[in-house]
Amino acid sequence: MRASSSSLFLRLMAAISAVLLAGAALLAYAASNYAQRAAENAYDRLLVGAAEQIRETLRIEDGAITTDIPVSAFVALSLSRQERIFYRVVGPGGETLTGYDDLPAARAGTPGDDLWDATYRDTAVRIATLRQFMAGAPQPGWATVVVAHTTASRAALVGDLTLRALLLLGIMSVIALAGVAAAARFALSPLHRISAALAARQPNDLTPLDVEAPPEISGLVQAINRFIARLSDRMEDLRHIIDDAAHQIRTPVTALSAQVDLLQVETSPERRQHQIERIAARTAQIGRLANQLLSQTLVSHRARSATPERLDLRDVLRQAAADAVPAALDRDIAVNFDLPEDPVWIDGDPVTLREALRNIIDNAIQHGARSRLRLSVRREAGTIVAEVADDGPGIAEQHWPMVTRRFWRAAGDGEGFGLGLAIAADVARAHGARLEFARLTSGDFAVRMVFGKDAA
Template identity: 45%
Template sequence: MKTETSLFSRLLLRVALVLFFGAAGIVTAAWFYAAAAADEAFDRLLQGAAFQIAENMSVEEGELAINMPSSAFELLGLATRDRIFYRVVGTKGETLTGYEDLQSPVDLAESRRAPVFVSTRYGNSDVRMTIGARAVSDPMLSGWVYIILAQTTEARTALTSELTTRATVLVAVMACATLFAAALALRLSLRPVVDLSRVLHDREPQDLTPLAVEVPRELSPFVGSINYFMRRLDERMRLLQRFIGDSAHQIRTPLTALLAQLSLIDDKGLSDDGRHHLARVRARVEELSHLTNQLLGHAMVIHRFDSEKLVPIDMRDIARRAFKRAVPLSLDPDIVVAFEAPDEPVTVLGDALSLREAMVNVIDNALRHGAVARLEVRVRVEAARALFEVEDDGPGIPRARWPEVTRRFASSRSERDVSGLGFAIASEVATLLGGALRFREAIGGHGFTTIIELPLHQETKA
């Protein structure tokens, strides 16, 4: 299954992006507001200084006398990092005092109605300039006098940066708090999804009944789809069970009848080639019957593990039933068979039919391909493990082939290309029950042991 980022992460990322762009917009607006506030504050200082200079002008004997007030420059001097430039222009456009090269970028006449503020450059510095005007009305001198006052912008820039920094810190703290609150809200909002997944995870494999869980309206179509899928799956499982049952009857019965018919054929009147072909037909039909039983048994095992609940069972009883089923009454009398089990129960957690099918396949494989004169079936306990052992005196399976014989349709014999499911079924059952299928060679002679190893079940006491 392809794994993507979680829904929580995707939603939180989108919320974080919205917060980021929102915070960026707020910080930008705060910068513009701080710049406007700084300009307004310092412009008022410039305007106040210009008014003080204008108020300290007087006409004496037809000449304009200017008394530069120290208080005006002291007020502007509060911005210690800034420099101040000024120029007073007389009624005839002459410079009465100050810097002659301090020129106004606008027409001086515009300041007659109200002071004019403009940002420009003077020398190598950015300055904020104000132009004020005062009308002089005297019998000996009349006209307009203009006061040009400029101040560098270092203090304004510093104030703007300070205000913007404070706003940025405040916005960042609020954004982080909002993101944390959003994450908490998303986690709580997505809890129904987690609860739904937990309900599905905790369900027994055989439970295909519709989900009865309260979910938000947005999840109702999803739950409805799950219920519809489980209903269809339940129908398919029922069809599969019917197919397995019908197959077991419809396939096994003709094969059994075919074997019976072959056994009635009198081969005395047949030629050597005919008897040879008849023997091959019998062998192939027996092999087909055995493989069919294994296929149906394997299907039964898969189905039971998907639908049945595991319960504590006594391995001794299962082993006895498997032993009686797998060892035929027509077994060669020269083969000595034995069964050993402890007196105390050997309890494992499993499914009786599936475990018996695995044991039958192991015993049958030993009888068909291993036992020459001896077959021993044992149940014993070793540490916290229950062991089902089938030992024969045959040549066994080469160690190099042990990994491959547990695969489906692999042969346990090297001299013939015979395929089967015996060890594959046993290995699958053992693995599903938390154990393993393993092999052991006899020490110092012929013999081979196949072992189904399962964990012992420890019953909890109330």
């Protein structure tokens, strides 16, 4: 099993924390901007209010413009001891009526009412300029009221508002993260229940998993149950194979042991030679049985696990014949191929198909063919047929339904084990094909593996 470097909970929390962090950063930026605008607006209103109060005091007395600066105009702006306030009243002719002579009266290019930032006496200030038309003055024209205020208190207010917003945002983020952690734990709890249910099982318990799970995880439970079902089927197949192997091998092994015991006490050279020949034959019989049992196990395994490949059935039949035909050479059996020139394509597992055809050919050589064996592949009525025909007596028709059962043997058949055709039938079913038997018009007996249209 591949182990992950971090748990699902930690990865989930990391992703959510990243989102919260990004959101908090955006909110912090927005809060800072809002604090900046709020402080600017508040102090600008106070600054303009102070200039407005001074402008309201402008009047003409004895032909001259006079003003009486109200103390209340600067009260709100001078709450901090570090703040400084500058003012100037300029007459229509540009003369300073009161205040600081060097305080700028207007921003370049903006002769009317204005709010602007400047540097005065090496200090950053915010300046408000208001104008008042003085019609009764000796020289009618616009009088200008200028009020400047240092910006330290503005910056302090911005910092204070931003800090409060960030503090509140931090508290909310911590609460949100704690809530998300609790929610994530709760959301992942079905996985912990599934894990606990599997860990508490006995090794031989292959019943379906019965755990309550939300729809998002029910698919996982179903997948686990499908896997358990497949594993249960495999274990059942394995149990049958082991039972069959134990049952089938016990008798010949017992017989072999008895023959060895007889050989040990036999004194006659002729009878000892006879016993040795019987032991050799019994050993060969046990070897063939073991090979067929292994072949059955291989077929059972690959039927569920092998990935189908695109195969030329002619090549599969040739390979199967190459494995089985050497036995025919000992009996002087003529082997003929009847194959089309063009490829005959099917989708299947090359290993199990070759094993099935080899068993059919081997069965024909061992129990049927007298002098000839014909191997053919053809297309017939929308199907694909692989056929093994021999000139032997074949299988009696009343036995055709039984010969594909495992370990079934006709009475008097002392050589076979009843596995070869059963294996071939299993492979055929796994490939959507069927195993058929036929008596040909020539008198030959044929075993066919017929693939339907969907298998071709």
